[in-house]
Amino acid sequence: MTAFSFPIVGFDLDGTLFDTGGDLAAAVNVTLAGEGRALLPTEAILKMVGAGSRHMLGEALAATGGCDDALLDRLYPKLLVAYEADIARLTKPYPGALDALDQLAARGVKIALVTNKLEHLAEAMLAGLGLRSRFATVIGGDTLGVAKPDPAPIREMIARLGGGRAAFVGDSRFDVEAAHNAGIPVVLVSFGYRLDAIEALHADAVIDHFADLIPALEALPA
Numbered sequence: 169m170t171a172f173s174f175p176i177v178g179f180d181l182d183g184t185l186f187d188t189g190g191d192l193a194a195a196v197n198v199t200l201a202g203e204g205r206a207l208l209p210t211e212a213i214l215k216m217v218g219a220g221s222r223h224m225l226g227e228a229l230a231a232t233g234g235c236d237d238a239l240l241d242r243l244y245p246k247l248l249v250a251y252e253a254d255i256a257r258l259t260k261p262y263p264g265a266l267d268a269l270d271q272l273a274a275r276g277v278k279i280a281l282v283t284n285k286l287e288h289l290a291e292a293m294l295a296g297l298g299l300r301s302r303f304a305t306v307i308g309g310d311t312l313g314v315a316k317p318d319p320a321p322i323r324e325m326i327a328r329l330g331g332g333r334a335a336f337v338g339d340s341r342f343d344v345e346a347a348h349n350a351g352i353p354v355v356l357v358s359f360g361y362r363l364d365a366i367e368a369l370h371a372d373a374v375i376d377h378f379a380d381l382i383p384a385l386e387a388l389p390a
């Protein structure tokens with residue numbers, strides 16, 4: 169078998185490999201309820217995911233009566249406690265995600281997780297689902313002090329995995345920009361948590377199902 173075109177493939181977590189929206193939305197709503205705020209529908213909360221959980225909470229507070237830094241500082245720890253307490257209750261891999269990881273691993277590809285979730289929460293979620301061993305490395309939004317769309321997490325992924333040609337798979341503007349800022353191509357999944365229209369993001373490829381991932385990676389220009 170000839171070597172796969174990308175010896176390193178990185179994945180975003182929320183809305184890409186894992187449907188985390190139910191548990192994220194529950195934690196946001198527990199936090200809003202504790203403040204006497206109105207609850208938000210899951211679909212509204214999903215549009216707030218991508219730039220980290222503090223940003224998500226800020227948007228949720230802004231949408232339910234207002235937000236300032238002092239309020240966010242006070243409620244953010246509560247959100248994290250609520251989320252970690254139930255981090256893998258509704259969360260599950262998207263259809264075909266684990267198969268795609270298996271197929272890449274069978275081709276000798278090194279697989280990374282690069283998320284804007286806090287690293288310890290990403291680790292807790294993976295441990296809760298028994299899936300940590302699928303990833304050669306996990307880089308969170310707080311691992312380097314800068315998060316996607318900064319290219320640093322993508323560059324760190326490539327460095328940790330020994331260098332070589334890499335591609336990234338994500339669901340949001342933050343993923344496309346981080347990958348392109350690091351100079352690597354990005355495959356966008358159409359089913360994740362996205363505020364922007366797909367066409368506005370200029371991904372190198374778009375897939376609707378993980379069964380299409382390997383052909384999409386193979387079709388990317390060398």
Ligand SMILES: O=C(O)COP(=O)(O)O
Pocket residue numbers: 180181182183216217218219220221224282283284285286
């Ligand atoms: O925590 C977030 O807002 C987003 O996390 P992600 O980078 O895995 O999509």
Ligand SMILES: [Mg+2]
Pocket residue numbers: 180181182183184217218338339340360361
């Ligand atoms: Mg995402």
